[in-house]
Amino acid sequence: MPETTPRTIAVVGTGIAGTTAAITLREEGFDGRVLLVGDEPHAPYRRPPLSKDFLKRAVPAERIRLKAPAVWQELDVELRTGTAVTGIGDGALELADGSRQPYDRLLLATGGRARTLPYAAGHDHVHTLRRLGDVPALRADLESGGPLLVIGAGLVGLEVAASARSMGVDVTVVEAAPEPLRRVLPAHLRRAVLELHRAHGTRVHTGVAIKHLVRRGGTLVATAHDGRSWQAHTVLVAVGILPQTALAARAGLEVDDGILVDAYGATSRPHVFAAGDVARCPDPLLGRRVRNEQWNHAQQHAAAVARNMLGAATPFTAVPWSWTDQYGVLLQIAGHPADADALTVQGDVDGFDFAALATANGRPVGAVASGRPLDFRALRTVLDRRLADGGHPGPPAEESGGRGRAHDRRPHRTATT
Ligand SMILES: Cc1cc2nc3c(=O)[nH]c(=O)nc-3n(C[C@H](O)[C@H](O)[C@H](O)COP(=O)(O)OP(=O)(O)OC[C@H]3O[C@@H](n4cnc5c(N)ncnc54)[C@H](O)[C@@H]3O)c2cc1C
Structure with missing residues (x-):
């Protein structure tokens, strides 16, 4: 945890994790310099519609923008788009144009690229x-x-x-x-x-x-x-994706299918943190490290890690949840239902009007619902309660997981219904 108040916090990546972190720093009252650098040329935008409404032209580009351009100025966040970071060594970002930007704390929110x-x-x-x-x-x-x-x-x-x-x-x-x-x-x-x-x-x-x-x-x-x-x-x-770990690896951070972080989002190097799709963090439901690839997870994780960069010292324990929309059918997914050995279903699965709790060894590990948002919320509460009751008893091991998991090192059990 930070011993002194940082003057400059740099964030690499203008996805939902990087932008959420920058905004959270301001919301938490940080009044130093916030530098938000990303290599994509566009203003920060929402990625999920790229395969859905935006691809089909059902929403225009302005509607997938994350914030109105003026917001970054109002927040006094120095947003640099179209700028690749090429190095993070010695307390300074190295940018592709050859310039250097010093930092006291750094968040790597570099996400993944398509395999x-x-x-x-x-x-x-x-x-x-x-x-x-x-x-x-x-x-x-x-x-x-x-x-x-x-x-x-x-x-x-x-x-x-x-x-x-x-x-x-x-x-x-x-x-x-x-x-x-x-x-x-x-x-x-x-x-x-x-x-x-x-x-x-x-x-x-x-x-x-x-x-x-x-x-x-x-x-x-x-x-x-x-x-x-x-x-x-x-x-x-x-x-699937390949987590963008090159910067971290070159700087000697611990990397293994993602940047390895602890429950606070801290990497193996002091003052350097990671969040979102690129980070492999301890998952209290499973009791091992997981790399999630989910919008809500990236957002919540980055907000929590940003607070920890300012000294909050609060472990991140939220259960990840996400959604997918195919042919107008919305599926909501929480936790890690693919890891289940049993599934308790209420409703009609084939009609996509159901809510299901997934358990492994008798303990809830995930939930899936379609057409039943209230039931989904109730099932998420079951998962949250399991965490409140102590989460997974085992020590964190190694795993990779999420929306489109990069790869999985354990054999998969077949879910039964
Ligand atoms: C087509 C599509 C549809 C999706 N739909 C859903 C959905 O329906 N529901 C859901 O839960 N999730 C969905 N996801 C997943 C979700 O979008 C991701 O989990 C989320 O965007 C991850 O955010 P992030 O900020 O961690 O990473 P990213 O969004 O990958 O952002 C990382 C940013 O860092 C930049 N960067 C990387 N390296 C550097 C560097 N060296 N210098 C500067 N910048 C760098 C990258 O270019 C990128 O802009 C979808 C993803 C895709 C691709």
């Missing part, structure tokens, strides 16, 4: 989706009619599939795992989502690993290891 696949490199009409800048080309391809092949049936891949269907595009999804959303939902609910896609005319093939992608004339041809092949005009590679 790519070697065979996808160098092709036109092959996309990933992480940034606002990725949208125009993908959207133009979808508006030109498709067909679209999505490689990866995680949340982003399935959300884009649903958006593309609503744009009238012919969509095929291929997924290497036996089922979609393996790391997000218990088995019973994974199957319901699969059927939802099929009911809307999306072809979903699981257990399919693509081996190579070639262009033949105006068509991309993806061929799987088992010899099957699919033709498309447009391909989206949606196979």
